[in-house]
Amino acid sequence: MQSSTEPSSADIVATIGTRGSPLALAQAHEVRQRLADAHGLAAERFAIRVIKTSGDAIQDRPLYEAGGKGLFTKEIEIALLAGEIDLAVHSAKDVPTFLPDDLWLSSWLPREDPRDVFLSLKATALADLPAGAVVGSSSPRRRALIARLRPDLKLASIRGNVETRMRKLENGEADATILALAGLKRLGLQGKANEILDPHTFLPAAGQGAIAIETRRADERANALVAAIDDRDTEVAVAAERGFLALLDGSCRTPIAAHCIVEGERIRFRGMIITPDGREAFEAAREGARGEAAALGADAAQEVRAQAGEKFFTLFAGA
Structure with a gap:
């Protein structure tokens, strides 16, 4: 189930658990380098351990058909709870809104650009695709937003890491x-993007672009290590987005989008749910103090839930 990318050593300060995709490894190495720089240590003193997750193993169907969120974190969390690793590195958008009681998201890296991009070998922008063109995505949010913007396009489910999906375009x-x-x-592949999608019309996923570090609540040593690299603005922004998700059954089945911008002591938040066919969307926006981020996200979720009505969640969220 597991393999190590580095030999064990008595000099190892902490072991980082991660998925084995190129992107996951790039994120784990970034965490390792930041920890090394913050503590004045050689990067090699932080070991990286690759853990294969259920989400990596399932390639023949959309993840929501296999149980939804948690498929990219479950096995890593088991290793963390067992003490086999000291910290876990996740893409924040893969992390379920509710964690095991003994674990918490203790630190965040500075957020990268949260926007989505359009890639194609046949068009320079989403608007330029001819009617009937096939857009591949297994994300309910992206599929719903594509259907909302371009109902004349066809949708196909494609999965895999970034390189795999780009190769499927070539094929x-x-x-x-x-x-x-x-x-x-x-x-280092941003040059492959044809178009950066405007978040006003193509709202990102909650947590997109953010790297979360998960540790054991009681592990004072690991918590102190990662506290040195915590980015408070990212923590605040994702708190609002995850607060929105938590009240909306944020599973892989539900097309949900959320984005929070931190501006000094203030935040601006926008959240949305969309029917899978893109025909209906319900959204809410909030502004307020950064200390109220999670509460503002939750309050926006209550408004959206009231707008949509419970039929949305019975007819569409479980579809």
Whole structure:
């Protein structure tokens, strides 16, 4: 189930658990380097351990058909709870809103650009795709937003890491796809993007672009290590977005989008839920003090839930 990318050593300060995709490894190495710099240590003193997750193993169907969120974190959290690793590195958008009692998201890296991008070998922008063109995505949010903006396009479910999905475009399995700009930038592939999508019309996923570090609540040593690299603005922004998710059954089945901008002591938040066919969208916005981020996100969720009515969640969220 697991393998190590580095030999064990008595000099190891902490072991970092991560998925094994190129993007996940890039994120883990960034965390390692930041920890090394913050504590004046060699990067090699922080070991990286690759853990294969259920989400990595399932490639034949959309993740919401296999149980939804948590598929990219479950096995890593098991290793963390067992003391096999000292900290876990996650893409924040993969982390369920509710964690095991003994674990918490203790630190955040500075957030990368949260926007989505359009990639295609046949068009320079989403608006330029011809009617009937196939856009590949397995994300309910992206599929719903594409259907809302371009109901004349066809949708196909494609999965895999960034490189795999780009290769599927080259193989003609789809005419275009949508990916996170943050992932492309971390892999040095941002030049592959044809168009950066405007968040006003293509609202990002909650937590997109943010790297979360998970530790055991009672592990004072690990918590002290990661506290040195915590980015408070990212923590505040994602608190609002996860507060929105928590009240809306933020599973992989539900098309939900949320984005928070931190401006000094103030935040601006916008959240949305969309029917899978893109025909209806319900949204709410909030502004307030950064200390109220989670509460503002939750309050926006209550408004959106009231707008949509419970039928949205019975007819669409479980569809």
